[in-house]
Amino acid sequence: MVQAIQGFDFGSLPLPPEARAAMARVRDPGRWLLENKARSFNQQLAPPDGSGVDCARCGNKGSVAVVDEDGPRLVVRPCVCRSRRDTALRLKACGMLDRARVLSFERFRTDTPLQSRMKELSLAWLEEPKLPWLAFCGQSGAGKTHLCTAAFVQAVARRQLPGEYMLWGSALREIRGEPPERSGALLARLKNAPLLYVDDIFKGRADLPVSDWDLRLAFELLDYRYGNYLPTILSTERSFPELLRLDEAIAGRLRERCGKYLINITPEPAKNYRFRG
Numbered sequence: 001m002v003q004a005i006q007g008f009d010f011g012s013l014p015l016p017p018e019a020r021a022a023m024a025r026v027r028d029p030g031r032w033l034l035e036n037k038a039r040s041f042n043q044q045l046a047p048p049d050g051s052g053v054d055c056a057r058c059g060n061k062g063s064v065a066v067v068d069e070d071g072p073r074l075v076v077r078p079c080v081c082r083s084r085r086d087t088a089l090r091l092k093a094c095g096m097l098d099r100a101r102v103l104s105f106e107r108f109r110t111d112t113p114l115q116s117r118m119k120e121l122s123l124a125w126l127e128e129p130k131l132p133w134l135a136f137c138g139q140s141g142a143g144k145t146h147l148c149t150a151a152f153v154q155a156v157a158r159r160q161l162p163g164e165y166m167l168w169g170s171a172l173r174e175i176r177g178e179p180p181e182r183s184g185a186l187l188a189r190l191k192n193a194p195l196l197y198v199d200d201i202f203k204g205r206a207d208l209p210v211s212d213w214d215l216r217l218a219f220e221l222l223d224y225r226y227g228n229y230l231p232t233i234l235s236t237e238r239s240f241p242e243l244l245r246l247d248e249a250i251a252g253r254l255r256e257r258c259g260k261y262l263i264n265i266t267p268e269p270a271k272n273y274r275f276r277g
Protein backbone atom coordinates (compact mmCIF):
# COMPACT_ATOMS: atom_id res chain seq x y z
CA MET A 1 0.00 0.00 0.00
CA VAL A 2 2.82 2.36 0.95
CA GLN A 3 4.65 1.48 -2.24
CA ALA A 4 1.58 2.23 -4.27
CA ILE A 5 1.29 5.71 -2.70
CA GLN A 6 5.00 6.37 -3.22
CA GLY A 7 4.69 5.48 -6.90
CA PHE A 8 1.68 7.70 -7.39
CA ASP A 9 2.14 10.65 -9.70
CA PHE A 10 0.86 13.64 -7.76
CA GLY A 11 1.36 15.81 -10.82
CA SER A 12 -1.65 14.13 -12.43
CA LEU A 13 -4.00 15.20 -9.63
CA PRO A 14 -6.39 18.03 -10.51
CA LEU A 15 -4.70 20.48 -8.14
CA PRO A 16 -5.42 24.23 -8.13
CA PRO A 17 -2.67 26.30 -9.83
CA GLU A 18 -1.41 27.74 -6.51
CA ALA A 19 -0.86 24.25 -5.13
CA ARG A 20 0.95 23.19 -8.31
CA ALA A 21 3.18 26.27 -8.11
CA ALA A 22 3.96 25.55 -4.46
CA MET A 23 4.89 21.97 -5.32
CA ALA A 24 7.12 23.08 -8.19
CA ARG A 25 8.79 25.60 -5.90
CA VAL A 26 9.60 22.92 -3.35
CA ARG A 27 10.73 20.41 -5.97
CA ASP A 28 13.17 22.72 -7.81
CA PRO A 29 13.45 26.26 -6.39
CA GLY A 30 16.04 27.40 -8.98
CA ARG A 31 13.91 26.38 -11.93
CA TRP A 32 10.79 27.76 -10.29
CA LEU A 33 12.49 31.16 -10.07
CA LEU A 34 13.54 31.08 -13.72
CA GLU A 35 10.05 30.07 -14.84
CA ASN A 36 8.60 32.94 -12.85
CA LYS A 37 11.02 35.38 -14.46
CA ALA A 38 10.15 34.05 -17.91
CA ARG A 39 6.43 34.39 -17.19
CA SER A 40 6.69 37.95 -15.97
CA PHE A 41 8.83 38.90 -19.03
CA ASN A 42 6.29 37.32 -21.38
CA GLN A 43 3.38 39.04 -19.71
CA GLN A 44 4.90 42.52 -20.09
CA LEU A 45 3.04 44.35 -22.85
CA ALA A 46 5.08 46.27 -25.42
CA PRO A 47 3.77 49.61 -26.73
CA PRO A 48 2.03 49.18 -30.14
CA ASP A 49 4.61 48.75 -32.92
CA GLY A 50 2.18 49.57 -35.73
CA SER A 51 2.25 46.07 -37.21
CA GLY A 52 -1.34 45.35 -36.18
CA VAL A 53 -0.23 41.87 -35.01
CA ASP A 54 -1.68 41.00 -31.61
CA CYS A 55 0.10 38.19 -29.78
CA ALA A 56 -0.68 37.12 -26.21
CA ARG A 57 2.32 34.78 -26.10
CA CYS A 58 4.91 37.57 -26.15
CA GLY A 59 2.84 40.64 -25.23
CA ASN A 60 3.68 42.01 -28.71
CA LYS A 61 7.41 42.24 -28.01
CA GLY A 62 8.22 39.74 -30.77
CA SER A 63 10.36 37.65 -28.41
CA VAL A 64 9.65 35.26 -25.56
CA ALA A 65 11.68 34.18 -22.54
CA VAL A 66 11.99 30.43 -22.00
CA VAL A 67 13.89 28.24 -19.57
CA ASP A 68 16.64 26.44 -21.44
CA GLU A 69 17.30 22.92 -20.15
CA ASP A 70 21.00 23.51 -20.64
CA GLY A 71 21.88 25.09 -17.31
CA PRO A 72 19.02 25.61 -16.72
CA ARG A 73 19.10 29.27 -17.71
CA LEU A 74 16.80 31.92 -19.05
CA VAL A 75 17.03 32.62 -22.79
CA VAL A 76 15.12 35.04 -25.02
CA ARG A 77 13.98 33.65 -28.37
CA PRO A 78 12.01 35.04 -31.31
CA CYS A 79 8.27 34.50 -30.84
CA VAL A 80 6.19 32.62 -33.43
CA CYS A 81 4.64 35.98 -34.36
CA ARG A 82 8.04 37.47 -35.27
CA SER A 83 8.07 36.84 -39.01
CA ARG A 84 4.45 38.02 -39.39
CA ARG A 85 5.31 41.11 -37.38
CA ASP A 86 8.47 41.80 -39.42
CA THR A 87 6.56 41.39 -42.68
CA ALA A 88 3.81 43.78 -41.53
CA LEU A 89 6.39 46.35 -40.44
CA ARG A 90 8.28 46.04 -43.73
CA LEU A 91 5.06 46.55 -45.66
CA LYS A 92 4.14 49.48 -43.44
CA ALA A 93 7.58 51.05 -43.97
CA CYS A 94 7.00 51.16 -47.71
CA GLY A 95 3.36 52.22 -47.39
CA MET A 96 1.90 48.90 -48.58
CA LEU A 97 0.34 47.44 -45.44
CA ASP A 98 -3.23 48.56 -46.12
CA ARG A 99 -3.11 47.67 -49.81
CA ALA A 100 -1.66 44.26 -48.94
CA ARG A 101 -4.89 43.33 -47.16
CA VAL A 102 -7.08 44.24 -50.14
CA LEU A 103 -4.93 43.34 -53.14
CA SER A 104 -4.20 39.69 -52.35
CA PHE A 105 -4.04 36.66 -54.63
CA GLU A 106 -7.18 35.27 -52.98
CA ARG A 107 -9.14 38.37 -53.92
CA PHE A 108 -7.98 38.48 -57.53
CA ARG A 109 -10.81 37.64 -59.92
CA THR A 110 -9.90 35.38 -62.81
CA ASP A 111 -12.87 35.96 -65.11
CA THR A 112 -10.88 35.64 -68.31
CA PRO A 113 -8.13 33.31 -69.59
CA LEU A 114 -5.78 36.31 -69.60
CA GLN A 115 -6.37 36.97 -65.90
CA SER A 116 -5.88 33.27 -65.08
CA ARG A 117 -2.63 33.30 -67.03
CA MET A 118 -1.46 36.48 -65.27
CA LYS A 119 -2.17 34.99 -61.86
CA GLU A 120 -0.52 31.66 -62.71
CA LEU A 121 2.58 33.45 -63.89
CA SER A 122 2.80 35.62 -60.77
CA LEU A 123 2.49 32.55 -58.53
CA ALA A 124 5.13 30.71 -60.57
CA TRP A 125 7.42 33.76 -60.26
CA LEU A 126 7.20 33.50 -56.47
CA GLU A 127 8.46 29.92 -56.59
CA GLU A 128 11.64 30.80 -58.49
CA PRO A 129 14.71 30.06 -56.34
CA LYS A 130 16.28 33.36 -57.37
CA LEU A 131 13.62 35.95 -58.11
CA PRO A 132 13.76 37.27 -61.69
CA TRP A 133 11.91 40.44 -62.70
CA LEU A 134 8.15 40.46 -63.15
CA ALA A 135 6.49 42.93 -65.50
CA PHE A 136 2.98 43.60 -66.71
CA CYS A 137 2.78 45.94 -69.68
CA GLY A 138 -0.19 47.29 -71.57
CA GLN A 139 -3.83 48.11 -71.17
CA SER A 140 -5.03 49.19 -67.73
CA GLY A 141 -7.82 47.44 -65.89
CA ALA A 142 -6.68 43.85 -66.41
CA GLY A 143 -5.48 43.70 -62.81
CA LYS A 144 -1.80 44.55 -63.24
CA THR A 145 -1.53 46.60 -60.03
CA HIS A 146 -3.49 43.99 -58.08
CA LEU A 147 -1.20 41.13 -59.08
CA CYS A 148 2.01 43.15 -58.80
CA THR A 149 0.99 44.11 -55.25
CA ALA A 150 0.08 40.52 -54.32
CA ALA A 151 3.39 39.23 -55.71
CA PHE A 152 5.34 41.98 -53.93
CA VAL A 153 3.64 41.27 -50.58
CA GLN A 154 4.21 37.52 -50.84
CA ALA A 155 7.86 38.00 -51.80
CA VAL A 156 8.38 40.31 -48.80
CA ALA A 157 6.65 37.78 -46.52
CA ARG A 158 8.16 34.54 -47.77
CA ARG A 159 11.72 35.73 -48.40
CA GLN A 160 11.73 38.25 -45.55
CA LEU A 161 12.97 40.88 -47.99
CA PRO A 162 12.86 44.58 -47.24
CA GLY A 163 10.88 45.94 -50.18
CA GLU A 164 10.44 49.42 -51.60
CA TYR A 165 7.38 50.63 -53.44
CA MET A 166 7.65 53.42 -55.99
CA LEU A 167 4.68 55.03 -57.68
CA TRP A 168 6.48 56.38 -60.72
CA GLY A 169 4.87 59.81 -61.12
CA SER A 170 4.91 60.86 -57.48
CA ALA A 171 8.36 59.39 -56.82
CA LEU A 172 9.73 61.44 -59.71
CA ARG A 173 8.12 64.61 -58.40
CA GLU A 174 9.66 63.88 -55.00
CA ILE A 175 13.12 63.26 -56.45
CA ARG A 176 12.90 66.45 -58.53
CA GLY A 177 11.69 68.56 -55.61
CA GLU A 178 14.41 67.60 -53.14
CA PRO A 179 17.84 69.20 -52.81
CA PRO A 180 20.53 67.11 -54.57
CA GLU A 181 21.83 65.30 -51.48
CA ARG A 182 18.30 64.25 -50.44
CA SER A 183 17.24 63.19 -53.94
CA GLY A 184 20.51 61.26 -54.29
CA ALA A 185 19.81 59.38 -51.07
CA LEU A 186 16.25 58.61 -52.17
CA LEU A 187 17.40 57.31 -55.53
CA ALA A 188 20.13 55.23 -53.88
CA ARG A 189 17.52 53.65 -51.62
CA LEU A 190 15.40 52.66 -54.62
CA LYS A 191 18.41 51.43 -56.60
CA ASN A 192 19.62 49.20 -53.78
CA ALA A 193 16.30 47.92 -52.40
CA PRO A 194 16.44 44.11 -52.11
CA LEU A 195 13.03 44.13 -53.84
CA LEU A 196 11.53 47.06 -55.73
CA TYR A 197 8.06 47.51 -57.17
CA VAL A 198 7.89 50.29 -59.76
CA ASP A 199 4.22 51.05 -60.31
CA ASP A 200 2.97 52.70 -63.49
CA ILE A 201 6.31 53.58 -65.04
CA PHE A 202 6.08 56.19 -67.85
CA LYS A 203 2.49 56.98 -66.98
CA GLY A 204 1.02 59.49 -69.37
CA ARG A 205 -0.80 59.75 -72.65
CA ALA A 206 0.55 57.32 -75.18
CA ASP A 207 0.81 60.07 -77.80
CA LEU A 208 2.85 62.36 -75.56
CA PRO A 209 6.61 61.92 -75.38
CA VAL A 210 8.33 60.92 -72.14
CA SER A 211 10.83 63.57 -71.08
CA ASP A 212 14.55 62.89 -71.41
CA TRP A 213 14.95 63.46 -67.68
CA ASP A 214 12.40 60.70 -66.93
CA LEU A 215 14.08 58.34 -69.36
CA ARG A 216 17.53 59.04 -67.93
CA LEU A 217 16.31 58.42 -64.41
CA ALA A 218 14.51 55.21 -65.42
CA PHE A 219 17.68 53.99 -67.13
CA GLU A 220 19.89 54.85 -64.17
CA LEU A 221 17.57 53.00 -61.78
CA LEU A 222 16.84 49.95 -63.90
CA ASP A 223 20.33 49.56 -65.32
CA TYR A 224 21.74 49.52 -61.80
CA ARG A 225 19.24 46.87 -60.70
CA TYR A 226 19.85 44.91 -63.90
CA GLY A 227 23.61 44.91 -63.30
CA ASN A 228 23.19 43.83 -59.67
CA TYR A 229 20.54 41.16 -60.30
CA LEU A 230 18.12 42.85 -57.91
CA PRO A 231 14.53 41.56 -58.22
CA THR A 232 12.15 44.16 -59.59
CA ILE A 233 8.41 44.21 -60.22
CA LEU A 234 7.17 46.64 -62.79
CA SER A 235 3.80 47.71 -64.14
CA THR A 236 3.13 50.09 -66.99
CA GLU A 237 0.24 51.12 -69.18
CA ARG A 238 2.66 51.27 -72.09
CA SER A 239 2.72 48.17 -74.25
CA PHE A 240 6.03 46.40 -74.66
CA PRO A 241 6.45 47.57 -78.30
CA GLU A 242 5.87 51.14 -77.03
CA LEU A 243 8.58 50.64 -74.40
CA LEU A 244 10.93 49.45 -77.11
CA ARG A 245 10.23 52.60 -79.11
CA LEU A 246 10.69 54.80 -76.03
CA ASP A 247 14.01 53.33 -74.98
CA GLU A 248 15.44 50.19 -76.46
CA ALA A 249 18.08 49.80 -73.73
CA ILE A 250 15.49 49.86 -70.93
CA ALA A 251 13.10 47.53 -72.75
CA GLY A 252 15.95 45.14 -73.60
CA ARG A 253 17.07 44.89 -69.98
CA LEU A 254 13.48 44.36 -68.89
CA ARG A 255 12.98 41.54 -71.38
CA GLU A 256 16.24 39.88 -70.40
CA ARG A 257 15.68 39.94 -66.63
CA CYS A 258 11.98 38.99 -66.86
CA GLY A 259 12.34 36.11 -69.29
CA LYS A 260 8.92 34.43 -69.34
CA TYR A 261 7.64 36.72 -66.57
CA LEU A 262 6.82 39.58 -68.89
CA ILE A 263 3.20 39.90 -69.96
CA ASN A 264 2.16 42.30 -72.67
CA ILE A 265 -1.56 43.00 -72.64
CA THR A 266 -2.88 44.12 -76.00
CA PRO A 267 -5.67 46.74 -75.93
CA GLU A 268 -9.20 45.38 -76.04
CA PRO A 269 -12.13 46.98 -74.16
CA ALA A 270 -13.38 43.63 -72.76
CA LYS A 271 -10.11 43.25 -70.84
CA ASN A 272 -10.82 46.23 -68.66
CA TYR A 273 -12.45 44.48 -65.71
CA ARG A 274 -12.68 47.62 -63.59
CA PHE A 275 -15.73 48.68 -65.57
CA ARG A 276 -17.49 45.39 -65.40
CA GLY A 277 -20.62 44.96 -63.34
Ligand SMILES: [Zn+2]
Pocket: 055, 056, 057, 058, 059, 060, 061, 062, 063, 079, 080, 081, 082
Ligand atom coordinates in the same frame (compact mmCIF):
# COMPACT_ATOMS: atom_id res chain seq x y z
ZN1 LIG B 1 4.39 36.86 -30.22
